[in-house]
Amino acid sequence: GQSLEQPSEVTAVEGAIVQINCTYQTSGFYGLSWYQQHDGGAPTFLSYNALDGLEETGRFSSFLSRSDSYGYLLLQELQMKDSASYFCAVANRDDKIIFGKGTRLHILP
């Protein structure tokens, strides 16, 4: 079957660094995306990795290892506004986007 696994919850302290992992099993693979969703809001796109390695966008970085079917989202200098749910998603060979169940990030002051 096709599935994505990510932790359901992660807690970190303001100003710290946190890593949210995602492992996937899909039929074909065209890239790993990350989305952020605040309570009551819609998911918004954060990053996309099609090739192995690290992509950096400001305080957020995303990493992909295709051989390990694994990726992570790294958030640095955490701010209270980063409290949200984070979803990883993959596009498979049927052009279907599959989302993980999301990781709820709690940030402590």
Next chain:
Amino acid sequence: KAGVTQTPRYLIKTRGQQVTLSCSPISGHRSVSWYQQTPGQGLQFLFEYFSETQRNKGNFPGRFSGRQFSNSRSEMNVSTLELGDSALYLCASSLRGSETQYFGPGTRLLVL
């Protein structure tokens, strides 16, 4: 560019009724996907339309259907509503389908 819009934003229905939700994609986007979001289940893919054709379908019963018009606007319909259909229904548009998804604000459906 205007973002993805969805109407209505909130809806209350009773069991057995049917409902139609509407989604207007970003101008120029030809792919519209629909998702159901419930607590603990994440985003469940319903279906995707591209150029007025259903290109992909998730694992939902036939009570869930959709269509896309020539201007790329899309509607989804749920017939014979059940309590378990209470959820946030999100639509997302993209240029071709498998790249970055741009989400609308969603329609929150409550079935009583």
